[in-house]
Amino acid sequence: MSDKSIGIFDSGVGGTSIWKEIHQLLPNEHTIYLADSINAPYGTKGTKKITELSVKNTEFLLKKDCKLIVVACNTATTNAIDYLRKTFDVPFIGIEPAIKPAALNTKTNAVGILATKGTLSSALFSKTSGRFASNIKLIEREGTGIVELIESGKLRSDEMRTLLHQYLEPMLKAHIDYLVLGCTHYPYLIPILLELLPNHVKIIDSGEAVARQTKAILEKNNLLNTAKVNPKLEFYTNGSVEVMQSLLGNSLDIDYLKF
Numbered sequence: 001m002s003d004k005s006i007g008i009f010d011s012g013v014g015g016t017s018i019w020k021e022i023h024q025l026l027p028n029e030h031t032i033y034l035a036d037s038i039n040a041p042y043g044t045k046g047t048k049k050i051t052e053l054s055v056k057n058t059e060f061l062l063k064k065d066c067k068l069i070v071v072a073c074n075t076a077t078t079n080a081i082d083y084l085r086k087t088f089d090v091p092f093i094g095i096e097p098a099i100k101p102a103a104l105n106t107k108t109n110a111v112g113i114l115a116t117k118g119t120l121s122s123a124l125f126s127k128t129s130g131r132f133a134s135n136i137k138l139i140e141r142e143g144t145g146i147v148e149l150i151e152s153g154k155l156r157s158d159e160m161r162t163l164l165h166q167y168l169e170p171m172l173k174a175h176i177d178y179l180v181l182g183c184t185h186y187p188y189l190i191p192i193l194l195e196l197l198p199n200h201v202k203i204i205d206s207g208e209a210v211a212r213q214t215k216a217i218l219e220k221n222n223l224l225n226t227a228k229v230n231p232k233l234e235f236y237t238n239g240s241v242e243v244m245q246s247l248l249g250n251s252l253d254i255d256y257l258k259f
Ligand SMILES: N[C@@H](CCC(=O)O)C(=O)O
Pocket: 010, 011, 012, 014, 015, 040, 041, 042, 043, 044, 072, 073, 074, 075, 076, 116, 119, 147, 182, 183, 184, 185
């Protein structure tokens, strides 16, 4: 049993989509979320820079005595998680695009994946796609510009619809029946994607799986918080508090903090 916090970080506000899944599954846990929005997007940076920023984020959360770190960013996971695990003595949970379930279930043998350049060009991604998707057509598109629009509060904008339309077009031409969201900012696009995609295309993201894995690792290490307390929910950002608030809503008792 441990009443320390779960630490969660992302290049910005996107990882709050993962935080929601974790909070829903583990409502007793104290959490500290770190949005490094000033350095977003990570997806256009190289592995060295992404690793450096991920180390800085981890150190921030460890100074706050977190018991486990969730890397709520596909780009940071695919580029830096090996290094983090080697460097810090704390359990890490990462997130990767959910290619496996899409590849196993596709009927058209064509799966679309939208992710950042940093994720799609990583060694971990090519290993995972080689392993699970070698027999299917994988239509990869870099979501250039999407993270920037979300970070600047332009989630529901004409610019966003234009970008998405452009990225989905080649996927629809290839008759995909699954679209994998390979960036934690993208679950916020689902309402718009549902309007743009035909009904038979299913959207998959990895949020729920990450929450289940977080629970399993806490259990395994005897770190679950079994006390019935009101959890402390702290959200640190070096960007806009308003954008973060707009994604999380007002119903939760959250402390928003600048750093
Ligand atoms: N949250 C994003 C990071 C995107 C970015 O900063 O480019 C991810 O999962 O990949």
